[in-house]
Amino acid sequence: MAQLARLAGLDVSTVSRALRGDTLRVSAPTIERVQRLARREGFLPDANAASLRRRRSYVLGMMVPDLTDVVLARLFEAVSTAANLDGYLAVVTSTRADPARRRTAAHDFLSRRVDGVIVADATLRHAAPELLVASGTPFVMALRSGGRHPSVVVDDLAGGRLAAEHLLHAGHRDLCVVGGPRNVSTAERRMRGFVQACGRAGVEIASSAMRHGAFGVDGGYRSMLELLEAGQRPSAVFAVNDYNAIGAARALQEHGLIVGRDVALTGYNDIAIGRYLETPLSTVRVDHDLMGREVVELLLRLVAGEIPESVQLQPELVVRESSDLRRGGEPLRSAAPQRPLGEETQ
Amino acid sequence: MAQLARLAGLDVSTVSRALRGDTLRVSAPTIERVQRLARREGFLPDANAASLRRRRSYVLGMMVPDLTDVVLARLFEAVSTAANLDGYLAVVTSTRADPARRRTAAHDFLSRRVDGVIVADATLRHAAPELLVASGTPFVMALRSGGRHPSVVVDDLAGGRLAAEHLLHAGHRDLCVVGGPRNVSTAERRMRGFVQACGRAGVEIASSAMRHGAFGVDGGYRSMLELLEAGQRPSAVFAVNDYNAIGAARALQEHGLIVGRDVALTGYNDIAIGRYLETPLSTVRVDHDLMGREVVELLLRLVAGEIPESVQLQPELVVRESSDLRRGGEPLRSAAPQRPLGEETQ
DNA sequence: GCTACCGTGCCAAACGATTGGCAGACTGTC
DNA sequence: GACAGTCTGCCAATCGTTTGGCACGGTAGC
Numbered sequence: 001m002a003q004l005a006r007l008a009g010l011d012v013s014t015v016s017r018a019l020r021g022d023t024l025r026v027s028a029p030t031i032e033r034v035q036r037l038a039r040r041e042g043f044l045p046d047a048n049a050a051s052l053r054r055r056r057s058y059v060l061g062m063m064v065p066d067l068t069d070v071v072l073a074r075l076f077e078a079v080s081t082a083a084n085l086d087g088y089l090a091v092v093t094s095t096r097a098d099p100a101r102r103r104t105a106a107h108d109f110l111s112r113r114v115d116g117v118i119v120a121d122a123t124l125r126h127a128a129p130e131l132l133v134a135s136g137t138p139f140v141m142a143l144r145s146g147g148r149h150p151s152v153v154v155d156d157l158a159g160g161r162l163a164a165e166h167l168l169h170a171g172h173r174d175l176c177v178v179g180g181p182r183n184v185s186t187a188e189r190r191m192r193g194f195v196q197a198c199g200r201a202g203v204e205i206a207s208s209a210m211r212h213g214a215f216g217v218d219g220g221y222r223s224m225l226e227l228l229e230a231g232q233r234p235s236a237v238f239a240v241n242d243y244n245a246i247g248a249a250r251a252l253q254e255h256g257l258i259v260g261r262d263v264a265l266t267g268y269n270d271i272a273i274g275r276y277l278e279t280p281l282s283t284v285r286v287d288h289d290l291m292g293r294e295v296v297e298l299l300l301r302l303v304a305g306e307i308p309e310s311v312q313l314q315p316e317l318v319v320r321e322s323s324d325l326r327r328g329g330e331p332l333r334s335a336a337p338q339r340p341l342g343e344e345t346q
Numbered sequence: 347m348a349q350l351a352r353l354a355g356l357d358v359s360t361v362s363r364a365l366r367g368d369t370l371r372v373s374a375p376t377i378e379r380v381q382r383l384a385r386r387e388g389f390l391p392d393a394n395a396a397s398l399r400r401r402r403s404y405v406l407g408m409m410v411p412d413l414t415d416v417v418l419a420r421l422f423e424a425v426s427t428a429a430n431l432d433g434y435l436a437v438v439t440s441t442r443a444d445p446a447r448r449r450t451a452a453h454d455f456l457s458r459r460v461d462g463v464i465v466a467d468a469t470l471r472h473a474a475p476e477l478l479v480a481s482g483t484p485f486v487m488a489l490r491s492g493g494r495h496p497s498v499v500v501d502d503l504a505g506g507r508l509a510a511e512h513l514l515h516a517g518h519r520d521l522c523v524v525g526g527p528r529n530v531s532t533a534e535r536r537m538r539g540f541v542q543a544c545g546r547a548g549v550e551i552a553s554s555a556m557r558h559g560a561f562g563v564d565g566g567y568r569s570m571l572e573l574l575e576a577g578q579r580p581s582a583v584f585a586v587n588d589y590n591a592i593g594a595a596r597a598l599q600e601h602g603l604i605v606g607r608d609v610a611l612t613g614y615n616d617i618a619i620g621r622y623l624e625t626p627l628s629t630v631r632v633d634h635d636l637m638g639r640e641v642v643e644l645l646l647r648l649v650a651g652e653i654p655e656s657v658q659l660q661p662e663l664v665v666r667e668s669s670d671l672r673r674g675g676e677p678l679r680s681a682a683p684q685r686p687l688g689e690e691t692q
Numbered sequence: 693g694c695t696a697c698c699g700t701g702c703c704a705a706a707c708g709a710t711t712g713g714c715a716g717a718c719t720g721t722c
Numbered sequence: 723g724a725c726a727g728t729c730t731g732c733c734a735a736t737c738g739t740t741t742g743g744c745a746c747g748g749t750a751g752c
Contacts, residue, residue, distance in 0.1 A: 047457040048394040049738035052707045071692040073413040111390040216690040217622045241691045276563045276596045344562040345587045346417040395708035
């Protein structure tokens with residue numbers, strides 16, 4: 001920067017202000033001239049030095065359990081672009097739900113002096129890493145909640161309810177639930193919302209008609225297999241996410257039950273392939289882009305010293321053939337209001 | 347740190363060395379004592395200050411076109427863990443293949459003074475962002491190659507060849523190819539490898555039997571639809587990635603052709619759902635974890651001033667029902683040597 | 693014509709860690 | 723007991739920006 005100052009015939013301090021666009025202390029033409037010169041010389045101010053001096057890094061850290069998960073990847077992308085709009089850089093770490101990795105992630109973030117952290121890998125037992133809490137760095141919980149910390153989540157009770165009301169309305173009374181991990185708030189609330197809505201309609205779901213399992217195709221496959229082997233013969237199944245639903249469909253198929261024909265099936269999240277499966281999958285759609293924006297807004301409020309309210313987003317039911325055969329003829333590209341959720345691979 | 351030094355009755359310089367574990371200048375017991383004290387006091391050295399003074403940030407930046415893509419997400423995870431093992435932090439940005447976003451990504455990385463960059467979003471026209479090249483920061487190309495820069499890629503010619511030989515061996519002669527984007531090296535090479543191998547076996551693939559399209563379910567769906575509508579009736583189809591294959595399967599189905607029974611189908615990448623589809627999908631497996639490790643090794647070599655050789659990884663054929671009905675009875679969990687590629691959602 | 697004020701830009705002290713140079717203490721040897 | 727050699731730890735300069743304080747020149751008001 002000193003070199004740039006010499007070139008411009010100015011003091012470094014003036015150059016610094018000019019680069020930041022400080023119109024109160026530097027004239028507009030000077031600002032223009034300096035910025036042009038900097039671009040021409042390929043000069044990029046050292047953000048680390050700036051962080052040091054300003055005690056603000058303009059970096060936000062995000063912890064997710066698994067970046068390979070389209071929902072989380074999408075959420076991070078949304079967070080990242082929202083952060084950029086506010087002049088922040090977003091950085092992500094995949095913790096694989098491992099306490100040790102969460103610790104090192106927190107460690108990394110804190111030693112880089114991030115201005116705020118987004119915790120998207122909370123479980124009911126482990127909300128935010130101790131280190132993070134102790135540091136006093138502002139943070140918000142995203143997607144999953146944990147404790148009574150500021151958070152941005154989906155109203156998963158409502159999501160479960162939507163699925164239930166849809167299936168009940170179609171006349172189904174023999175229902176099974178393919179659940180997620182026991183200690184994750186989202187999974188639990190989707191299940192609870194479903195069961196509660198059924199209860200209100202006078203349909204009790206026996207605990208033998210529900211299974212907990214991992215958040216993946218295989219988890220859904222195994223859970224459904226167990227239910228079937230235990231003698232369950234549901235007319236409709238609610239899986240707490242789409243991959244679970246895909247796994248469940250496979251298990252049903254192996255038992256001679258065809259989804260859409262013999263059994264109604266509903267998932268959660270509206271991932272892109274859902275629409276392309278041989279029997280397109282009904283689901284509950286969540287707007288993860290909106291969530292990302294809300295998360296950043298909430299976090300930056302917190303960083304600014306405010307004490308903002310938590311946010312709860314409303315999900316939306318999407319009915320396709322897997323739970324309603326009459327939908328059959330619907331054209332594939334009917335309505336894709338949002339960017340589809342993860343339909344690509346290299 | 348000054349405070350910590352006072353607490354320990356030492357000079358800050360000694361504390362600094364102790365925290366870094368400099369055994370040449372600080373005695374083992376002192377190191378131990380200082381580190382324990384730091385932990386107890388919750389002290390984390392400021393990485394920005396350290397970056398400033400040592401002209402090394404121990405951060406690596408990675409640019410990908412889309413984090414929502416399981417392959418890229420997985421690759422980043424692998425890079426990240428490999429980087430951590432070497433004391434580096436990996437940071438990722440999704441550029442959506444947009445030149446402007448690539449530029450700001452490069453800008454961010456450079457102003458943060460990353461020690462090296464991984465470019466995984468190259469196209470044949472746009473290799474690395476100009477800004478990056480001009481800065482002289484070491485970088486490697488990953489997954490895709492561009493120009494003759496150091497890179498870590500899969501031998502996609504070989505991958506295409508594996509698929510071709512498999513289908514030819516099964517007696518197929520009417521072949522179609524569902525291709526990817528024209529300007530992406532991986533897509534082009536998979537296609538070329540396939541076509542070349544067919545040529546060597548005396549089976550010519552007419553250009554009317556090939557389509558280029560986007561790297562997604564929808565891309566595959568559209569390409570296959572176009573081929574069918576143009577009168578193609580292949581007995582086997584090679585799609586350059588698994589999602590393309592899934593989309594193609596859907597299009598075939600709409601034309602009354604069932605994959606596995608009427609048409610053989612092969613994809614690429616071995617994503618997790620492949621195994622769970624109603625007709626499990628044959629594919630070409632790539633070890634992205636290994637790739638991540640190789641990328642980091644190559645980049646760190648470059649950072650150290652060496653001029654390392656590029657790396658090419660060998661893919662592996664995985665045959666399932668979609669191209670070989672006899673595989674039918676195979677148990678689902680037979681062989682999953684690696685962590686499955688992206689089967690989870692929240 | 694004098695004062696008050698404003699716009700502009702320079703000086704220098706931070707931010708927090710790292711590291712070469714050097715001084716002091718200690719050990720062992722002759 | 724002196725001296726060389728080794729080990730340990732302190733001093734102070736440095737990385738590149740930012741920013742409060744201050745000085746200077748010009749302008750407007752009375």
